[in-house]
Amino acid sequence: MKIQSLRGMPDLFPEDLERWHIFESKLSKVFHSYDTHEIRTALLESTELFSRSVGNSSDIVNKELYSFLDRNEESISLRPEGSASVIRAIIQKKQEHEKHKLWYQGPMFRYERPQKGRFRQFHQVGVEYLGFREGISEYELISMVLQINKLIGITNYTIKINHLGDQLAKESFCDSLINFLQPHITELHEKDQARLKSNPLRVLDSKEKSTQALLKEGPKFQDFISDASKKFLHNLVNAFSDHCDIQIDQSLVRGLDYYTGIVFETVSQELGAQDAFLGGGRYDNLSNQLGGKDMHAIGFAIGIERIIELLSIENIKQPLKVGFITTGEQTDKKTYKIADDLRSANSSIILDTFLSEGSLKSQLRRANKNNCRYVIIIGEEELQNDQVIWKNLSEGGEQELLTSKEVIEKYTNL
Numbered sequence: 001m002k003i004q005s006l007r008g009m010p011d012l013f014p015e016d017l018e019r020w021h022i023f024e025s026k027l028s029k030v031f032h033s034y035d036t037h038e039i040r041t042a043l044l045e046s047t048e049l050f051s052r053s054v055g056n057s058s059d060i061v062n063k064e065l066y067s068f069l070d071r072n073e074e075s076i077s078l079r080p081e082g083s084a085s086v087i088r089a090i091i092q093k094k095q096e097h098e099k100h101k102l103w104y105q106g107p108m109f110r111y112e113r114p115q116k117g118r119f120r121q122f123h124q125v126g127v128e129y130l131g132f133r134e135g136i137s138e139y140e141l142i143s144m145v146l147q148i149n150k151l152i153g154i155t156n157y158t159i160k161i162n163h164l165g166d167q168l169a170k171e172s173f174c175d176s177l178i179n180f181l182q183p184h185i186t187e188l189h190e191k192d193q194a195r196l197k198s199n200p201l202r203v204l205d206s207k208e209k210s211t212q213a214l215l216k217e218g219p220k221f222q223d224f225i226s227d228a229s230k231k232f233l234h235n236l237v238n239a240f241s242d243h244c245d246i247q248i249d250q251s252l253v254r255g256l257d258y259y260t261g262i263v264f265e266t267v268s269q270e271l272g273a274q275d276a277f278l279g280g281g282r283y284d285n286l287s288n289q290l291g292g293k294d295m296h297a298i299g300f301a302i303g304i305e306r307i308i309e310l311l312s313i314e315n316i317k318q319p320l321k322v323g324f325i326t327t328g329e330q331t332d333k334k335t336y337k338i339a340d341d342l343r344s345a346n347s348s349i350i351l352d353t354f355l356s357e358g359s360l361k362s363q364l365r366r367a368n369k370n371n372c373r374y375v376i377i378i379g380e381e382e383l384q385n386d387q388v389i390w391k392n393l394s395e396g397g398e399q400e401l402l403t404s405k406e407v408i409e410k411y412t413n414l
């Protein structure tokens with residue numbers, strides 16, 4: 001029997017990755033302009049890291065972690081997200097007192113039920129600002145989200161935002177929610193009854209209409225957070241409301257336990273059920289929770305598979321492609337040098353070499369199919385005369401004969 005890939009862990013082929021590369025190159029410019037630097041941490045961590053950060057009662061740890069015992073009988077897990085590993089790395093390096101602006105990228109693993117936009121191995125690009133208290137860093141990160149969306153041409157999206165207050169406010173809201181829902185427990189859907197027991201705040205995320213109707217009468221986060229927090233949230237929203245659709249969503253709590261303060265998600269209707277392509281927030285207590293010193297922290301992560309769906313590739317300039325056609329075996333050796341010189345002369349152009357596979361006609365067909373704007377053709381006669389044929393595939397197929405020196409010049413200035 002043929003071996004198949006695991007469910008929810010798709011292969012990515014060159015044609016899929018074309019969009020990823022465009023996204024990644026745009027993103028690296030944004031990170032550069034914000035003086036944000038890359039960090040790489042391991043894919044495997046001790047399971048305790050995630051139970052103490054993301055939270056034992058969260059779905060991610062409770063149901064979705066890929067955990068196993070290693071040869072030393074220690075429980076280790078494939079990372080389901082990046083923030084906990086980044087904080088662990090900074091604590092390990094004893095750098096909690098410094099300021100860091102970091103980004104990371106790579107595969108994450110969650111044993112979820114696969115569906116459109118939801119995978120078991122998926123990829124995130126994340127940003128973590130460490131050592132910055134509530135204030136300008138929130139503005140800077142939201143502005144970074146806007147920059148990223150603008151640069152890759154995403155216009156149709158909403159930022160949902162909420163303020164969870166400090167740990168105390170979060171806990172007293174949670175108590176009040178339990179007290180409110182307990183008498184109505186039988187009216188709740190089975191799933192929400194279970195959530196109320198394991199992770200009450202997640203009831204706010206429920207998709208059940210009856211639960212949402214009930215919650216309308218329930219306690220509101222805004223009544224539990226300080227006036228300063230309320231003011232901060234409103235000022236933040238006002239600062240961006242002229243530039244994007246940004247809305248306060250009091251039911252936004254996010255599925256990871258470590259958040260306090262501002263939390264946000266970016267959603268797009270174009271994505272269907274899994275509509276969040278970015279999520280983040282402040283998590284000032286995580287360093288302490290993991291045994292480190294006090295350290296302010298805020299960040300977000302983008303789901304690459306989801307944002308790629310939204311990338312308007314039509315608006316992005318495709319790199320210029322030139323086909324390189326040679327005919328006949330004996331010409332190949334000498335033509336390597338010409339191809340080599342062309343690539344050295346202008347590395348921003350894609351030189352699509354067909355390695356003399358097939359007739360001139362079939363190579364031309366391939367050049368057209370591969371979207372080559374021009375082709376360089378070298379037959380035996382051209383090679384003997386130190387010449388090449390330069391053919392324009394887009395404008396009526398005009399062609400001219402150039403010397404090998406002239407073709408390098410033309411190629412350099414394309």
Ligand code: HAM
Pocket residue numbers: 080081082083110112117118119120122123124126127128255256276277278279280281282298299300301302303304305306
């Ligand atoms: P998260 O909301 O769990 O946050 O994930 C961030 C993004 O990853 C989501 O908005 C979504 O686009 C994508 N994502 C999550 N699960 C899947 C999946 N199964 N398949 C495809 N895409 C998925 C975090 O992970 C936090 N660490 C973000 C953060 C960074 N908060 C502070 N700093």
